[in-house]
Amino acid sequence: MTIQNILTKYQVRQENLLRAIKEIQKEFGSIDKTAIDEIARYFKMKPAAVFSAASFYDQISTKGKFNMVVKICDGANCNTKKSTRVIEEIERFFGQKIDDSFNFKVKIQRESCFGFCAQGPIMVVNDVMYEKVTPERVDDILRGYTDFQ
């Protein structure tokens, strides 16, 4: 699947821009400069306008592709359920601070709220959601993934 293949599925209408960006992100893992230029040409927009929209949203990466993305909810509800301890444990596991974007292998990201508060703390690893995560479970869960090595 190329970027063009994806783009031609969409009519050139304003409300299709974010949809196309999301699908390209899903297929390629990020929206890079080539993608921005191709999207801009297709939607007859300025590349800056496409970048400005794409870079706004949390679920779209304009900073490169990560092998593994670990998201942990630190909203008030999960915080009262000790999400801070879980974050510390994740940081220790990877030897990397949360929200540090210099490592392209793993991204550990604070999230606002997934809307599953009664089952918190919530952790999402590569789109798989884990509920009621305790600091003790972090090691077991993350050891199942090897893409970051």
Place this chain on the structure above:
Amino acid sequence: MEENQKVLTKRWRKVDPRELTSYRKLGGYEVLQRVLQMKPRLIIEEIVKSGLQGRGGGGFPTGKKWESAASFESDEKYFICNLDESEPGTYKDRLLAENDPHQLIEGIIIGSYAVGAKKAYIYVNGNFHLAHFLLERAVNQAYEHHFLGQGLMGSDYSLDIEIFVGAGAYICGEETALINSIEGKRGEPRKRPPYTSECGLFNKPTVVNNAETIASIPWIMEHGGTKYAQIGSNGDVGTKIFCIDGIVKNPGAYEVPMGTDINDLIFKYAGGIESGDEPWFAQIGGSAGQLVPPNSFADSPSYSRDANVSVGSGALLVISKNQDIKELMLSWMNFFQRESCGQCVPCREGTFRLKMILERLKNGNFSKEDKDDFHKLIWTLDNTTFCALGKFSAIALKDVVKYGFCKELE
């Protein structure tokens, strides 16, 4: 009026959310047939009579919003269902979509017909995969059964519904930011006026309603606005879903009549406080909500401006005496700093500086200057930001100071 009147959740766990036929068996889409023979003006009158207020948090009268959008002449109008809920602690809209998606679709059709919209959008939070799947299925089935599309249900009215999935931005729950997001722009709020009812999506008259508001519509049209207005007490009408969490025995979502006080929410619905724990305070309305100490638990959350406790999004978080307040304050500010859209300086820089100050407070190197700056920043956020997000970010911190929950800040 019976005690446990259910408006929004009456079909939950009885209806199969995957099947339109199951919804029809339980009386779904019946009222729609009748509504499509009514004059739009009369539908709006019925909603005005019901006193229904926007359930997203603002509490703006729904009838007034519709009246305003209907009053503008335009070849195109839009109706948007706001299902981008991302207020921490709130997940009522997700449950509405997951348990009874056709109720939302029926509400959207009635609303669109009333204001004269031929196109409707459902803006779904990008994290709600199941809700998105079920809504898409429900929309497709509604087309197959001619509840949507050209000349729906044999009338001369046509409506299309499109689902739009968000990409992770709290601010897109604000109606003008949501509209910008659909238009393929950054999800930044717009300046008002002009209001969306005159100049909204693609600069056409637009109604943006919260999903819970829309889910109340079919019931109101079936039983009448007067009957809806009789539910509730203390000046607030209808029912509302509260998401109760924290140190309660049964955390979860409960539909309650408006006017129910906090004590009842905790003890009657959520099973009381967990044994061995004691509540310090409660936060109502998510991270943007105010704090309520236990001696005010007899107050009921209300949409009225003069009320002691406002409803907000309908989240209730009961916080334990053992909670580290510095950690919680940092979590609130982390959230607002991350979700600030960056359009206006006081919010973008204010939330960032407050976060740094709260980090120092947590790590124990909080200086006298930090304390002065803290109060100045709170004032700035409260009074000078472009949209409500900046103002909201200061509410809980102001209450921490007001009730003396953190010694260092006094």
